[in-house]
Amino acid sequence: MKALKIVGATIAAVIVIIALLLVTGIPSGFLTTEIQQRVERETGYKLAINGGARIGLGSSLSIRLNDVTLQHPSDRDINRHFSAASIEAEVTLASLWTGKPEITELVIIRPVASLPLRRERVVREANPAAKPAGGKGTEAFSIAHISVSGGTIVLSNVRDRVENRIETINADIVIDADRKVTLSGNARKNGNPLKFELKAALPAAPAERQTIPAEIKIDAPDFLNGQLTAKAEARLNGPIVMVNGVTGTLGDGAFNGWASFDLSSKPLVKLDLDFQKLAVAMSRSNDSTAGQPWSNATLDINGLNYIDIQARISAAELAIGGARFAPAAIDATLASGVLKAQVANLGAYEGNASGDLTVDVSAATPTFAMRADLANVRALPLLSGLADFDRLDGKMQAKISVRSSGISQRAIMSNMAGTAFIVFQDGAIRGLNVAQMIRSLTASPLSGWQQSEEKATDLSQLSASFKIDKGQAQTTDLNLIGPLVKMTGVGTIALDTRQIGFRVEPKLVMTTEGQGRAGDPVGLGIPVMLEGPWSAPRIYPEMQGILDNPEAAYARLKEMGKGLFGEKGAGLGAAIGSLLGGQSGTAGGQGAAAGQPPASNPLGGQLGETLGNLLQQGLGGLGQGGAGQAQGQAQGRARPGGQRSLVGPNAPAEAPPQAAASEQAAPLPPDDAAAQQDSQAMNEVMRQLFNR
Numbered sequence: 001m002k003a004l005k006i007v008g009a010t011i012a013a014v015i016v017i018i019a020l021l022l023v024t025g026i027p028s029g030f031l032t033t034e035i036q037q038r039v040e041r042e043t044g045y046k047l048a049i050n051g052g053a054r055i056g057l058g059s060s061l062s063i064r065l066n067d068v069t070l071q072h073p074s075d076r077d078i079n080r081h082f083s084a085a086s087i088e089a090e091v092t093l094a095s096l097w098t099g100k101p102e103i104t105e106l107v108i109i110r111p112v113a114s115l116p117l118r119r120e121r122v123v124r125e126a127n128p129a130a131k132p133a134g135g136k137g138t139e140a141f142s143i144a145h146i147s148v149s150g151g152t153i154v155l156s157n158v159r160d161r162v163e164n165r166i167e168t169i170n171a172d173i174v175i176d177a178d179r180k181v182t183l184s185g186n187a188r189k190n191g192n193p194l195k196f197e198l199k200a201a202l203p204a205a206p207a208e209r210q211t212i213p214a215e216i217k218i219d220a221p222d223f224l225n226g227q228l229t230a231k232a233e234a235r236l237n238g239p240i241v242m243v244n245g246v247t248g249t250l251g252d253g254a255f256n257g258w259a260s261f262d263l264s265s266k267p268l269v270k271l272d273l274d275f276q277k278l279a280v281a282m283s284r285s286n287d288s289t290a291g292q293p294w295s296n297a298t299l300d301i302n303g304l305n306y307i308d309i310q311a312r313i314s315a316a317e318l319a320i321g322g323a324r325f326a327p328a329a330i331d332a333t334l335a336s337g338v339l340k341a342q343v344a345n346l347g348a349y350e351g352n353a354s355g356d357l358t359v360d361v362s363a364a365t366p367t368f369a370m371r372a373d374l375a376n377v378r379a380l381p382l383l384s385g386l387a388d389f390d391r392l393d394g395k396m397q398a399k400i401s402v403r404s405s406g407i408s409q410r411a412i413m414s415n416m417a418g419t420a421f422i423v424f425q426d427g428a429i430r431g432l433n434v435a436q437m438i439r440s441l442t443a444s445p446l447s448g449w450q451q452s453e454e455k456a457t458d459l460s461q462l463s464a465s466f467k468i469d470k471g472q473a474q475t476t477d478l479n480l481i482g483p484l485v486k487m488t489g490v491g492t493i494a495l496d497t498r499q500i501g502f503r504v505e506p507k508l509v510m511t512t513e514g515q516g517r518a519g520d521p522v523g524l525g526i527p528v529m530l531e532g533p534w535s536a537p538r539i540y541p542e543m544q545g546i547l548d549n550p551e552a553a554y555a556r557l558k559e560m561g562k563g564l565f566g567e568k569g570a571g572l573g574a575a576i577g578s579l580l581g582g583q584s585g586t587a588g589g590q591g592a593a594a595g596q597p598p599a600s601n602p603l604g605g606q607l608g609e610t611l612g613n614l615l616q617q618g619l620g621g622l623g624q625g626g627a628g629q630a631q632g633q634a635q636g637r638a639r640p641g642g643q644r645s646l647v648g649p650n651a652p653a654e655a656p657p658q659a660a661a662s663e664q665a666a667p668l669p670p671d672d673a674a675a676q677q678d679s680q681a682m683n684e685v686m687r688q689l690f691n692r
Helices: 002-022 028-042 093-098 135-139 302-306 379-387 407-413 433-442 544-548 550-565 572-580 586-593 608-621 627-631 669-688
Strands: 046-049 053-057 060-071 082-092 102-109 110-117 145-157 162-175 182-188 192-201 211-219 226-236 240-250 255-261 268-280 309-319 323-325 328-334 338-348 351-360 367-378 393-403 417-430 457-469 472-481 484-493 499-508 528-533 539-542
Touching: 002 457, 028 544, 060 093, 135 539, 145 182, 240 268, 323 338, 323 379, 367 379, 379 417, 393 407, 393 457, 544 572
Parallel strands: 102 145, 110 145, 268 309
Antiparallel strands: 046 060, 053 060, 060 082, 082 102, 082 110, 145 162, 162 182, 182 192, 192 211, 211 226, 226 240, 240 255, 255 268, 309 323, 309 328, 328 338, 338 351, 351 367, 367 393, 393 417, 417 457, 457 472, 472 484, 484 499, 499 528, 528 539
């Protein structure tokens, strides 16, 4: 406001002086010196007309000043408060004789207005001395039309080496006889377009403490989600602008409230706005490289140092990125570069959330702190909307407390520290069927999550607690419980690179009655590794444990046989029936057809020997010593009597040969025949168990 008054007073003084000089016949060469002295006496600012002045006289008086600058001698922060390539005015001749010049056209070419950015507010006098009515300057002239072309507003702080620009400002201002002002134009901020329109009805001078009805429209697609339109009543009280009765729309949502702006030094903005629908855009990283998914671009938040805010924003519906919250109420304060925001009872997908956020940009490196509590929130729409993660569904509860620092997205994620505890209940892991994953891992590793939407693992509960340090979120208590599966594990989520590294142990639960039953679930016996980018990790079995201790692996295999099939295979039909709805096991059928009674061993007869042989064959090419090594060296050769065997103590030394199709046909070597039969039987059992 002060800058506008200075410019207006300067223009008025220039026009009055020119008119007097023309009337009295003083040569125009004396014109610039006289104008400069008059402006300095009236405003305290020094006016420089570096390009000279040109005066034309016809049906109207034409005045043109070239290369104009305006500077206050005591202000060292800004070199030039105002400058322009040229200022040209058209004045009616008749108005010169009345002492009140009427400017029909004022054209300002490439003006630059410099405004200071201040970190601290300057305390003004509580009751400043009364000033005389300021109508003299404004009543001394009138302007009907103002055109601004190629203008720039520079906001700068020399000590902080900060400079922000609003460039290519083109504006058109029309003031009619009823003092109704229409301002329209466009500009660019950091290359982003901005369009604006303002209508106001100016009261008779003085305008101080008088109500000014106003309407505003702003189109800024890179800053606002939709056009902003508003109506309000403004009132000037010195440097304070009070705006009451605010009503309007932002995009397709209406809002109302009030605001005030204290422009005496560092701006202080107070807001209380209530929205029907408020949408906040959230930037997403476009870099798909697994090693560097977050942007290294510097976050432009240093401007928080140069404005103070006290705000309460409420909304019937709040949209952040793709996530929706209803209702929402946010209390925020910004002072001395520290932003504090709080939310309570935020409605979030059938649940609620609360928390607070602190952003401190007063130091060279900004710091961040966040606390959040979520209860009974549906995980799928929340995680999908905020993080594009659509693999988990269910009721989510979470307690998160994190802090970080940095000037870019990647720096913030790399410096993250804190704790998090998350529980998902009564939901599913989408795109991953744990039972089918186990079966698939017997053939080859998996690359990425299974993409079929039909594949899922129902879960009764999935929980984990994380300790976060330097962007690495580590857990030692990952626990998944489902109707048919159970899984425990440990691992790390690298927040900075979006990588995961988990070692999990999946187990099958041979009942659909949940986890509250007697007996332990059946373990796979081999831990499973999940490594790589969290969007598509590589999944493969960890073989090192079996190679290091084959005896322990075989002991676990025997227990697995008991759990799967019971003593002598008695539980096989029940197990398969539980999974497949009453179908009988193929392996058991093969044993009956062959007419061979089941052997009494813990693994259930021939099937137990099959499992033992399969494990033995898997170890044959890699183990140092033992039955697998001898078998790998000479296929089909009889085992040495003193060699260690992985077959159970009650099992026969050799697998029984297949029934001959013809009495004259030569039988296959015992080991080859057993391996072939075992492989077929095992594949059939695994297919029926897990390919459901």
